[in-house]
Amino acid sequence: MEARRIVILTEGHSNPITAKTAVSVLRYRPEEVVALLDSTQAGKTSGEVLGFGGDTPIVASLDDADAPNTLLIGIAPMGGKLPAAWRDIILDALGRGMSVVSGLHDFLSNDQGLVDRAAESGGTIFDVRKNNERDVSHRQGLREDCLRIHTVGHDCSIGKMVASIEVARELERMGHDAKFVATGQTGIMIEGDGCPVDCVVSDFLNGAVEKLILANQHHDILLFEGQGSLAHPRYSAVTAGLLHGCLPHGLIMVYEAGRETINGMPHVPLTPLPKLVEVYETLASIHMPTKLIGVAVNSRLLSPEEADAECQRVSGELGVVACDVFRHGAAPLANAVLELQKELIGSSVASSN
Amino acid sequence: MEARRIVILTEGHSNPITAKTAVSVLRYRPEEVVALLDSTQAGKTSGEVLGFGGDTPIVASLDDADAPNTLLIGIAPMGGKLPAAWRDIILDALGRGMSVVSGLHDFLSNDQGLVDRAAESGGTIFDVRKNNERDVSHRQGLREDCLRIHTVGHDCSIGKMVASIEVARELERMGHDAKFVATGQTGIMIEGDGCPVDCVVSDFLNGAVEKLILANQHHDILLFEGQGSLAHPRYSAVTAGLLHGCLPHGLIMVYEAGRETINGMPHVPLTPLPKLVEVYETLASIHMPTKLIGVAVNSRLLSPEEADAECQRVSGELGVVACDVFRHGAAPLANAVLELQKELIGSSVASSN
The missing domain is CATH 3.40.50.300 (P-loop containing nucleotide triphosphate hydrolases)
Structure with a gap:
């Protein structure tokens, strides 16, 4: 698999509380992050704004990032809803054939416009929260020495x-x-x-x-x-x-x-x-x-x-x-x-x- | 709204534990139930088999029930899955233009064959468990004297x-x-x-x-x-x-x-x-x-x-x-x-x- 080159989307929310997903990915997967995307903070570094991520640049557009292949939604808002203004940026990323990784409750794959754009351009949508769990617990087969x-x-x-x-x-x-x-x-x-x-x-x-x-x-x-x-x-x-x-x-x-x-x-x-x-x-x-x-x-x-x-x-x-x-x-x-x-x-x- | 004339589907499961939905509807909405459908118990009464529902007849087919307009799934199996053998009966009911009421986790409305049959015949599917809840609690506005x-x-x-x-x-x-x-x-x-x-x-x-x-x-x-x-x-x-x-x-x-x-x-x-x-x-x-x-x-x-x-x-x-x-x-x-x-x-x- 191609190595991920991640732009973390924090548009308008580059603070350590709202952007806790961004902070954590910067902390534990720093080698994969090429930029943060927040037009309101462009030109600064992640370290200056989030107190984490060192010199990782904050950019205003995907054009300004260094060969990104993945857009990762960097916030976890209450209720999990996608801010409307972010949709255009996601459309842009999918149009470039990038992967978009989202942890929101509102699945990107339920948005036909995004799905169509991905299909046209070879982009992919990965809704981390999407699941179809249908099994109940059994409390059997558990290893006693784990x-x-x-x-x-x-x-x-x-x-x-x-x-x-x-x-x-x-x-x-x-x-x-x-x-x-x-x-x-x-x-x-x-x-x-x-x-x-x-x-x-x-x-x-x-x-x-x-x-x-x-x-x-x-x-x-x-x-x-x-x-x-x-x-x-x-x-x-x-x-x-x-x-x-x-x-x-x-x-x-x-x-x-x-x-x-x-x-x-x-x-x-x-x-x-x-x-x-x-x-x-x-x-x-x-x-x-x-x-x-x-x-x-x-x-x-x-x-x-x-x-x-x-x-x-x-x-x-x-x-x-x-x-x-x-x-x-x-x-x-x-x-x-x-x-x-x-x-x-x-x-x-x-x-x- | 037309009064419901319910046939409760309990095929092969007419016992008070597995058919607890059937028993409860018989108990609290007796005036709406015209029959139970269980070909393995046909000819008996609900009272004889479930210990409840008195003379409500158990029939082998929808043909044998008195002008039903609603088929109600009468069991609540572990995990909520629809027994495969029941699907034909549901298709039959939808083909007659009946309403089918289901409380199963497996939504009938996700089964394209059932949806198509309903569309052809004017039947309706009501998945009681289907919901799209997306609100968090607020603990505000609660009436103190309720x-x-x-x-x-x-x-x-x-x-x-x-x-x-x-x-x-x-x-x-x-x-x-x-x-x-x-x-x-x-x-x-x-x-x-x-x-x-x-x-x-x-x-x-x-x-x-x-x-x-x-x-x-x-x-x-x-x-x-x-x-x-x-x-x-x-x-x-x-x-x-x-x-x-x-x-x-x-x-x-x-x-x-x-x-x-x-x-x-x-x-x-x-x-x-x-x-x-x-x-x-x-x-x-x-x-x-x-x-x-x-x-x-x-x-x-x-x-x-x-x-x-x-x-x-x-x-x-x-x-x-x-x-x-x-x-x-x-x-x-x-x-x-x-x-x-x-x-x-x-x-x-x-x-x-």
């Missing part, structure tokens, strides 16, 4: 995917056979496989996630990316099905220090972490024991000193290790995973790596 | 819909403005409105249920039909989204006495009721207080004396009123609803009816 870890959180967009990837990579660096299991569009774009769980018909959500276990349990340790929050008024169905589908032995709580209300719902306060841990452990432990093993603190709003203090505070509050995977590295959490592996599966597997 | 009650349970197919309908009807008989809010295909077939929550894309499930509040809160009391169970390995996503979407003030626990394992999963034991109540109350109460107010015991496997004893036992165990809505009537549960209304909303509303 350890399943799941990141959970107090809200959306706080770093559950990042914590999952960083812990998986740290475990690999330490010589263990760990795999990041993607459950959202950005994770799938980075990892190349996974399931877009929030777009699965709800009756088949748990079953779709169980299939991710079956597909990946030849690895020793699975890091299941979390979605939403059990305390999120909008997305708790997704979170619950994912939690029961991936049957975690251990949970890593992810939260953003300083955030006080649910993203986009200023009238809904966040749930205090001790209460939230109780909710997760209660729901997760119905059929098998599950426990909190660590906390990934997103401390981007804090100074380094405040971040250290916050990690110490929350570690004391919840009785497990806590760190910011960017500031402190993921080793403390990776070690907590290995401790759980030793406890549950025995030293033979834990020491075989 | 009481929301939700039936929950330990498994599928135990009587949550029935308990919801019976309590709503009992409240109406007592002069109150109560409404059964359907959330599954059978409930929608009976009530004529609602939302097929298990077929909603999971990101929009909570939002779809919140819209049911907004559409119905001009009534004083809403009885939200439950789905699945928080302890069900397959369907807990549906249950969780419904629970958070309908924001219940009170929960009615429904269970079948004598059942020991999850329906269709003999290796998964049912969760003890006190633990299950804890799980429901914990998840439901994150943003507003919710409590158990009563228990609807499905005692079909018990003798009358055993049923009375079981209700007394579970009432003591859980500390709330318990009854079998068929054996004992729904008045004890209706009174528990009115007590909660008085407690939360005040005597002015509670005594205005």
Whole structure:
């Protein structure tokens, strides 16, 4: 397959929150990104505007990018709808025979104008969220010595995917056979496989996630990316099905220090972490024991000193290790995973790596 | 609109468990049903075979039914798939210009052969589960003096819909403005409105249920039909989204006495009721207080004396009123609803009816 040369579309939304897909692809697939496309920021660099991506140029048009072959939609707006103004840019890309990768709920392949343009020009549309999951879970055939870890959180967009990837990579660096299991569009774009769980018909959500276990349990340790929050008024169905589908032995709580209300719902306060841990452990432990093993603190709003203090505070509050995977590295959490592996599966597997 | 003259298709599956849709339509819309269609039981009556529906005849062919205009798929199989042998019968009905009503996950309207036959003959296809829900919840604009009650349970197919309908009807008989809010295909077939929550894309499930509040809160009391169970390995996503979407003030626990394992999963034991109540109350109460107010015991496997004893036992165990809505009537549960209304909303509303 031809190497991807990606232009990330962030037109009018080049900020780290709305463009979280862009930031994550820049972080974990930097070698594939040739430019960002945002005519309102053209001439600047990704590093200047997003605080990430270094010298990657921001361009005003596909003409200004260096031989791109892929346009990747770089935002994940609430509800998943495509901003109308972006459609012309997508038409342009398809007309050039490029691939267009989208994680939106509104499938590009349902837009006849886009489909026709792709057919005329040899472009391709890849709707990452599109699926036809129709299997229920069975809770059978699960490998007993494959350890399943799941990141959970107090809200959306706080770093559950990042914590999952960083812990998986740290475990690999330490010589263990760990795999990041993607459950959202950005994770799938980075990892190349996974399931877009929030777009699965709800009756088949748990079953779709169980299939991710079956597909990946030849690895020793699975890091299941979390979605939403059990305390999120909008997305708790997704979170619950994912939690029961991936049957975690251990949970890593992810939260953003300083955030006080649910993203986009200023009238809904966040749930205090001790209460939230109780909710997760209660729901997760119905059929098998599950426990909190660590906390990934997103401390981007804090100074380094405040971040250290916050990690110490929350570690004391919840009785497990806590760190910011960017500031402190993921080793403390990776070690907590290995401790759980030793406890549950025995030293033979834990020491075989 | 022409009155419906329904033939319920139960071909080869005329038993009360698999044909639960048939039983419920016979129970709550008896005046509309002219026959059951099951060639393996032809000549018998619905009462003989299903234990319900009295003298309603079971016929071998649409020719043998009395002027039917509607064919209703009377089963709700696991996974929602259409048994292949039934397709010919559906083609026959559409060829006669009849309406075909289906609650299956496999939409009849996705089957080009069926669509073509309907177009040729003036027949119509109504896929009850088909939806395009794309709204998230907002938790705003909720009427404070509308009481929301939700039936929950330990498994599928135990009587949550029935308990919801019976309590709503009992409240109406007592002069109150109560409404059964359907959330599954059978409930929608009976009530004529609602939302097929298990077929909603999971990101929009909570939002779809919140819209049911907004559409119905001009009534004083809403009885939200439950789905699945928080302890069900397959369907807990549906249950969780419904629970958070309908924001219940009170929960009615429904269970079948004598059942020991999850329906269709003999290796998964049912969760003890006190633990299950804890799980429901914990998840439901994150943003507003919710409590158990009563228990609807499905005692079909018990003798009358055993049923009375079981209700007394579970009432003591859980500390709330318990009854079998068929054996004992729904008045004890209706009174528990009115007590909660008085407690939360005040005597002015509670005594205005």
